[in-house]
Amino acid sequence: MTAETDFRRELIQVIPNLRAFAASLAGSFDRADDLVQETLVKAWDKQHTFQPGTNLKAWLFTILRNEFYTQMRKKGREVQDVDGIHAMQLAGHPEQQGHLDLQDFRKALEMLPDDQREALILIGASGFSYEEAAEICHCAVGTIKSRVSRARTRIGQILKIEGDGEYGPDSIASQIIGVAPAA
Amino acid sequence: MEESDVEKDVREAGAAEKKQESEMSFALPNAIGDRLKAYYDDVASAPVPDRFLSLLEQLDRAEEKKKQKSDGEEVE
Numbered sequence: 506m507t508a509e510t511d512f513r514r515e516l517i518q519v520i521p522n523l524r525a526f527a528a529s530l531a532g533s534f535d536r537a538d539d540l541v542q543e544t545l546v547k548a549w550d551k552q553h554t555f556q557p558g559t560n561l562k563a564w565l566f567t568i569l570r571n572e573f574y575t576q577m578r579k580k581g582r583e584v585q586d587v588d589g590i591h592a593m594q595l596a597g598h599p600e601q602q603g604h605l606d607l608q609d610f611r612k613a614l615e616m617l618p619d620d621q622r623e624a625l626i627l628i629g630a631s632g633f634s635y636e637e638a639a640e641i642c643h644c645a646v647g648t649i650k651s652r653v654s655r656a657r658t659r660i661g662q663i664l665k666i667e668g669d670g671e672y673g674p675d676s677i678a679s680q681i682i683g684v685a686p687a688a
Numbered sequence: 689m690e691e692s693d694v695e696k697d698v699r700e701a702g703a704a705e706k707k708q709e710s711e712m713s714f715a716l717p718n719a720i721g722d723r724l725k726a727y728y729d730d731v732a733s734a735p736v737p738d739r740f741l742s743l744l745e746q747l748d749r750a751e752e753k754k755k756q757k758s759d760g761e762e763v764e
Contacts, residue, residue, distance in 0.1 A: 517741065521733070522732055524732065541740065545743060549744070549747045610724070610726070630727070661720060
């Protein structure tokens with residue numbers, strides 16, 4: 506009984522991260538929370554398959570991601586796009602007036618291919634290592650590295666960050682070359 | 689056994705290098721990395737909605753009941 510209560514408490518701790526990851530995948534807050542709900546139910550049902558002491562957060566992210574792509578395959582791509590547009594409109598709610606910068610960033614993120622966006626989020630925001638991200642996405646470490654590099658370059662282009670003078674194109678290019686050695 | 693200064697230097701240099709490597713893996717240009725964090729934390733810093741807390745409570749309770757029931761059956 507104690508073990509279950511612990512499991513519940515640990516699940517609750519990961520929920521904020523699950524929501525943020527789900528929002529980046531799904532593009533709308535409503536869909537994100539539905540995704541989190543399904544993830545929690547699935548995780549609960551198969552909690553006996555989780556090995557205590559291993560990374561619960563990565564385990565939950567894997568379930569959520571699988572759930573998302575399963576739904577995508579069922580519903581088709583159009584639904585997602587409609588939701589994406591909806592999310593952009595949602596992003597303009599009044600509390601975020603001070604975050605114009607954030608809105609631009611959100612839009613730029615929306616323009617990335619799904620695989621690049623999720624790699625960027627997992628590495629740059631969720632705090633996973635390349636190895637963990639590769640496991641979550643069922644791909645090679647080198648694949649994650651190149652997706653992050655491409656995502657970063659693309660975001661930089663969209664937001665014209667390379668034109669700030671703060672980061673010249675050469676400095677971005679050299680960082681990418683420097684950061685993306687063969688896995 | 690105490691390690692010599694040279695050994696210690698070598699070990700620390702190795703550790704520093706490793707640390708740098710692992711930091712490199714997160715080395716998004718700050719202009720992008722900071723925005724990415726802000727975007728993510730915008731959602732991640734929100735309190736956990738009640739719907740999830742009550743969902744987990746229900747799941748926990750259902751499990752508990754199931755267990756008590758099966759325990760009871762074993763006794764009988």
